[in-house]
Amino acid sequence: MERLVALPFGKSVEIAYQSIRVRFFRSLITTLSLVLAVAFLCYVQAGNRIAETILQTGSEAGFRALLQAGYDVQPGDAAIGESAKQRWLVILSLMVCVVGIVNAQLMAVTERFREIGIMKCLGALDSFILRLFLLEALMQGFIGAAAGALLGAVFAVASSAVQFGALVFTALPLGGITMTILTATATGCLLSLLGVVFPAVKAARMAPVEAMRVEE
Amino acid sequence: MPSDRSANVQHAIIRTTNVVKTFQLGSHTLEVLKGISLNIAADRHVSIMGPSGSGKSTLFNMIGGLDKPTSGKVFINEVDIAQLDAYELAWLRCRKIGYIFQTFNLIPVMTALENVTLPMIFAGTGNDEAVERGMILLKTVGLADRFNHKPSELSGGQQQRVAVARALANGPSIILADEPTGNLDLTTGEEIINLLKRMSEERKVTIISATHDFKMLNVSDEVIWIRDGLIDKIEQRDELRISVGTIE
Ligand SMILES: Nc1ncnc2c1ncn2[C@@H]1O[C@H](COP(=O)(O)OP(=O)(O)O)[C@@H](O)[C@H]1O
Ligand SMILES: [Mg+2]
DSSP: OOOOOOOOHHHHHHHHHHHHHHTHHHHHHHHHHHHHHHHHHHHHHHHHHHHHHHHHHOOHHHHHHHHHTTOOOOTTOOOOOOOHHHHHHHHHHHHHHHHHHHHHHHHHHHHTHHHHHHHHHTTOOHHHHHHHHHHHHHHHHHHHHHHHHHHHHHHHHHHHHHHHTTHHHHSOOHHHHHHHHHHHHHHHHHHHHHHHHHHHHHHHHSOHHHHHHSOO | OHHHHHHHHSOEEEEEEEEEEEEEETTEEEEEEEEEEEEEETTOEEEEEOOTTSSHHHHHHHHTTSSOOSEEEEEETTEEGGGOOHHHHHHIIIIIEEEEOTTOOOOTTSOHHHHHHHHHHHTTOOHHHHHHHHHHHHHHTTOGGGTTOOGGGSOHHHHHHHHHHHHTTTOOSEEEEESTTTTSOHHHHHHHHHHHHHHHHHHTOEEEEEEOOGGGGGGOSEEEEEETTEEEEEEEHHHHHHHHHHHO
């Protein structure tokens, strides 16, 4: 007989999901900075896509509206990239967000030392603990990032509508905005995983007695 | 010595040789276990007795493979556990040993049934079979109707019953209990002691409990008295009746 312990993937997903659900508020706090950062990322990118579509219609009114809204466009331009300032703001907000996640996850993991110790006493390997934390972060990341991306896209459309008026609705780049939402969500998932790796590895490596000595 | 006599008759399921455990507290070295050698025969109910701070929990962790001795060896079924790799050690904790703690140590986000079935899942049992066996175990400890309750919705005694059911989940050959009655009142503690006694009789499992609860003496086959990290004396059941009389 092979002397191996196991944790089937489906069961890990179940445990991770349950853990998020039961600790809803803790999960919310962990995810909040991610929601905001991804919303900002998506807002900036979707806004640029909309402006770009208006530019590409080639209409005089559109061009004037863009200039008025502060876009740095020349006659004959076909694309609007992120400005250097926008790019820095986005990168900075994503960095702050990862630091926020690491911080929140370190606290969340510390609160769960005892639980980790118990699981190890019941035969869990380090890899089980690591997998549970990564799955939780992935689920939280997905939900938070998707919510943030939608939020950002909605705000981008709304603020463009205010800036450009009816022009926006004649040239709304739905496909482009959807792509932006998807990439922003994926970015959010990655950031969430990035934020949990260090706390999760630290937790998974703890010896059972060490983990259980921590008073709650 | 009586313990040697019994160990020769029966197979020693746990054997320690000169186990020493020290903790480094800054520049100061605290020697908690100062050389413990003992044999515990299979299928017995052994109590490790000693005052608080005498090193019972530390010894418990060594015997259970939860911590490593500073020097000396621990054998479980004549296997030196220092030689096991992480996978074998996890397998041992999962299949061969059931742990019971003073603070119950159930997983707070899981229901009673989920707590009992988790070790079965780790052991590779399918979900349906785990649920079925989990329910039987909860019934055995008298909590079948509480299967869907979280630990926070159960009393201390009920939580400890769930912990007993969980310890039995994979049919272990050893149950280790560290102050299993330490956080319970007199009657609830007695119920847990009787439950453990019943389990040891019905299931042929070796029960080792670290305790300073004298109620435990009545059900013990053997008592190992620890004082300041050393074995003070080892008494068999028949010798015990006399000393219990003097204690109570
Ligand atoms: N990880 C540790 N670090 C430092 N000291 C410890 C540690 N574990 C136990 N001790 C000390 O060892 C002594 C014995 O502890 P313990 O084994 O818990 O005793 P008991 O269970 O008999 O009450 C105590 O003085 C305790 O403070
Ligand atoms: Mg103790």
